[in-house]
Amino acid sequence: MTRGETCSWQTVEEEVRRRINAREWPPGEMIPNEVDLAEEFGCARATVNRALQRLADAGLLDRRRRAGTRVALHPIRKARLDIPIIRHEIEAKGLTYNYSLLSRKKLVPNAGVQARMQSEAGVRLLHIEGLHMASGAPYAHENRWINLSALPDAAKVDFSQQSPNEWLVLNVPFEGGDITFSAISARANEAAGLSCEEGTALFVVERTTWASKHILTYVRLTFAPGYRVHTEI
Amino acid sequence: MTRGETCSWQTVEEEVRRRINAREWPPGEMIPNEVDLAEEFGCARATVNRALQRLADAGLLDRRRRAGTRVALHPIRKARLDIPIIRHEIEAKGLTYNYSLLSRKKLVPNAGVQARMQSEAGVRLLHIEGLHMASGAPYAHENRWINLSALPDAAKVDFSQQSPNEWLVLNVPFEGGDITFSAISARANEAAGLSCEEGTALFVVERTTWASKHILTYVRLTFAPGYRVHTEI
DNA sequence: CAGTGGTCTAGACCACAAG
DNA sequence: TTGTGGTCTAGACCACTGG
Numbered sequence: 001m002t003r004g005e006t007c008s009w010q011t012v013e014e015e016v017r018r019r020i021n022a023r024e025w026p027p028g029e030m031i032p033n034e035v036d037l038a039e040e041f042g043c044a045r046a047t048v049n050r051a052l053q054r055l056a057d058a059g060l061l062d063r064r065r066r067a068g069t070r071v072a073l074h075p076i077r078k079a080r081l082d083i084p085i086i087r088h089e090i091e092a093k094g095l096t097y098n099y100s101l102l103s104r105k106k107l108v109p110n111a112g113v114q115a116r117m118q119s120e121a122g123v124r125l126l127h128i129e130g131l132h133m134a135s136g137a138p139y140a141h142e143n144r145w146i147n148l149s150a151l152p153d154a155a156k157v158d159f160s161q162q163s164p165n166e167w168l169v170l171n172v173p174f175e176g177g178d179i180t181f182s183a184i185s186a187r188a189n190e191a192a193g194l195s196c197e198e199g200t201a202l203f204v205v206e207r208t209t210w211a212s213k214h215i216l217t218y219v220r221l222t223f224a225p226g227y228r229v230h231t232e233i
Numbered sequence: 234m235t236r237g238e239t240c241s242w243q244t245v246e247e248e249v250r251r252r253i254n255a256r257e258w259p260p261g262e263m264i265p266n267e268v269d270l271a272e273e274f275g276c277a278r279a280t281v282n283r284a285l286q287r288l289a290d291a292g293l294l295d296r297r298r299r300a301g302t303r304v305a306l307h308p309i310r311k312a313r314l315d316i317p318i319i320r321h322e323i324e325a326k327g328l329t330y331n332y333s334l335l336s337r338k339k340l341v342p343n344a345g346v347q348a349r350m351q352s353e354a355g356v357r358l359l360h361i362e363g364l365h366m367a368s369g370a371p372y373a374h375e376n377r378w379i380n381l382s383a384l385p386d387a388a389k390v391d392f393s394q395q396s397p398n399e400w401l402v403l404n405v406p407f408e409g410g411d412i413t414f415s416a417i418s419a420r421a422n423e424a425a426g427l428s429c430e431e432g433t434a435l436f437v438v439e440r441t442t443w444a445s446k447h448i449l450t451y452v453r454l455t456f457a458p459g460y461r462v463h464t465e466i
Numbered sequence: 467c468a469g470t471g472g473t474c475t476a477g478a479c480c481a482c483a484a485g
Numbered sequence: 486t487t488g489t490g491g492t493c494t495a496g497a498c499c500a501c502t503g504g
Contacts, residue, residue, distance in 0.1 A: 008492075021406040021444070033470065044494045049471075066470045066502040074402065077316040079412055082309055083466065169307065173254040179312055181462040183416030183436040201434035203416040209466070211254070229414040233316065233442070241473075266489065277475045282490075298482045299489045 007043035012051035015041075020060055020071055030070045031061075079231045083179070085169050086132045086140060086221075095134040101160045102129040102193070106148075113145055116208055117215045126154055128164050131193050138194045141222040150214040165219070168209075174216055177209035181229065184222070194224045203227045240276035245284035248274075253293055253304055263303045264294075312464045316412070318402050319365045319373060319454075328367040334393045335362040335426070339381075346378055349441055350448050359387055361397050364426050371427045374455040383447040398452070401442075407449055410442035414462065417455070427457045436460045 019025045031037075034052065038045040052069060055061045059076045063069045087097045106124040109117065119125060126146040132139045144164045146154045157167055182204050191198040205221045252258045264270075267285065271278040285302060288294045292309045296302045320330045339357040342350065352358060359379040365372045377397045379387045390400055415437050424431040438454045 021408070023406070027403075035470095044496095045471095046473090046495090047493065049473090050492090053472090063471065064502075065472075065500065066468085066504095068470060074318065074321070077410075079314040079316060081312045081314055081464070083312060084309055085307065088307070170260075173256070175254070177310075177466040179464050179466060181414055181436070182460065183434040185432075185434040199418075199432060201416040201418040203414070207466075227415065231314070231412050233410040233412060233440075268489095277477095278490095279476090279492090280474065282492090283473090286491090296490065297484095298491075299484055299487080300482095301489060 007041055007047060009047050009050040009054075012037070012041055012043070012048055013054055016051060016055060017060070025071050027071050027075075028073050030068055033068055077233050079233045081229070081231050086142075086163070086165050090132070090134040090139060093134070096136075098133040098136070099161075099163045100131050100133070101158075102131060104128050104159055109145060113218060116218050117145055117147055119147060119215075124148070128159055130159065130163050132163065132165075138224050140224065140227075141190055141193045142219060143222070144217060144219040146217045147215055150211075150216050164217075168217060172211075172216060174209040174211045176211075177207055180206045182206070186222075190222050194222065196225050200225050203229070240274055240280060242280050242283040242287075245270070245274055245276070245281055246287055249284060249288060250293070258304050260304050260308075261306050263301055266301055310466050312466045314462070314464050319375075319396070319398050323365070323367040323372060326367070329369075331366040331369070332394075332396045333364050333366070334391075335364060337361050337392055342378060346451060349451050350378055350380055352380060352448075357381070361392055363392065363396050365396065365398075371457050373457065373460075374423055374426045375452060376455070377450060377452040379450045380448055383444075383449050397450075401450060405444075405449060407442040407444045409444075410440055413439045415439070419455075423455050427455065429458050433458050436462070 016031075025031050032040070034045045034048045037048045041048065052061060052063065056063045056069075059078055060072055061069055062072050084092075087099075090097045105127050107127045108122055108124050109119070109127070113125075114121065117125060126148055128142070128144045128146070130142045130144075132142060142163065142165060146164065148155055151172060153171070154164075154167075159167065183201055184204050186194065186196055186198055186200045186202050188198055190202065191200065194202070196202075202225065203223045205223070206219070207221075208218045209216050249264075258264050265273070267278045267281045270281045274281065285294060285296065289296045289302075292311055293305055294302055295305050317325070320332075323330045338360050340360045341355055341357050342352070342360070346358075347354065350358060359381055361375070361377045361379070363375045363377075365375060375396065375398060379397065381388055384405060386404070387397075387400075392400065416434055417437050419427065419429055419431055419433045419435050421431055423435065424433065427435070429435075435458060436456045438456070439452070440454075441451045442449050
């Protein structure tokens with residue numbers, strides 16, 4: 001160990017990472033407390049604290065008051081995934097975006113959708129189907145339900161120019177949501193919209209978003225064949 | 234505004250979130266600088282700084298030195314995804330885990346795999362196929378390549394008792410990786426392993442991991458029908 | 467109870483970029 | 486040039502929890 005002059009939280013984080021990777025501090029092992037590390041690195045405890053908190057957040061350390069800090073036994077890696085507006089996703093690839101509305105109706109949903117939306121039996125929701133296209137080719141089929149009692153404004157929008165995806169992102173602040181990824185075989189209407197054969201494997205993203213304890217919307221996005229989601233760890 | 238007595242960073246973060254959601258600070262708008270906010274909330278600048286940094290990290294604010302802080306125009310939401318060991322994923326569902334090795338050979342990979350592994354033409358890699366099972370039912374098919382020049386120890390492991398997935402996580406520290414999610418139609422060998430019909434839509438996770446600029450391993454996990462990845466936003 | 471991490475403070479200096 | 490965020494410090498108190 002070199003007793004260098006540096007003392008930024010980045011330096012501390014990097015060195016601790018190195019010691020973990022090099023097994024100088026093996027999985028499960030206690031590491032020195034913040035005061036000792038601060039002395040070793042020649043910096044304030046707050047600096048060490050910041051570095052260690054980041055590492056704990058990344059899943060590499062387990063920290064508990066009084067018990068101290070130890071190297072995580074099973075470093076559960078966490079990936080971060082960006083959830084962009086579809087138009088931006090397409091434009092970022094250098095393609096031109098286009099959208100067409102397929103259907104817009106007030107409907108009583110089936111039991112599955114009703115449960116996800118936490119709406120009451122018999123209540124009508126706004127149902128919208130649309131197609132997102134990239135340079136003329138089908139990109140994703142959007143099947144969306146909107147809770148009109150939480151979002152009465154949506155009833156006034158016709159969604160023929162702007163997709164519900166974009167209208168919601170720009171106009172409706174939300175607090176949280178659930179996302180699910182899965183794979184399905186194309187059904188007849190999806191196959192038709194996405195210009196593929198029935199039975200083709202398609203990537204599906206389902207999302208519900210909520211604010212102040214109300215479900216605002218549920219969307220099922222079915223992507224054209226070949227779609228991939230990419231992230232780093 | 235109530236001039237409350239509270240002054241934790243959580244309080245500040247919550248209040249700023251509220252103002253953004255309530256459009257008191259509309260998208261694109263500048264917000265007061267840290268000194269002013271600290272005075273308003275009756276706390277130190279460092280406390281405000283911590284709250285605002287978290288919000289910027291979450292994508293709700295854009296901050297730049299000298300230019301100040303403004304509400305993000307298109308709040309790109311970021312989801313966090315845990316990447317568990319498959320055995321843990323299965324056991325967390327209350328099922329019993331089982332693993333069987335299907336194949337283990339040193340092979341020269343095809344061009345696609347060679348490119349992903351950044352290995353040289355003609356060099357043999359360790360190729361392993363195995364099946365993860367949950368309470369007797371097929372769960373995921375693992376198709377893995379290991380770079381033996383970066384991980385010579387792997388040549389000594391037979392992987393009949395422990396899956397490469399688990400051996401790697403426990404024994405090989407890595408610095409980063411790429412992850413891709415997609416959907417495919419089951420090919421003959423996958424359909425056989427996963428007890429489904431050829432052509433069934435399957436969820437696929439591909440992952441490469443690296444350390445000190447070397448690709449360590451590339452894995453393609455093909456999950457049994459019905460698999461879903463879930464996360465929150 | 468006592469030792470650990472979690473947080474807050476007041477003040478300081480630095481790095482960056484807009485004007 | 487100058488105002489902004491980014492960071493570090495020394496010290497303090499609090500909150501939790503293991504022994």
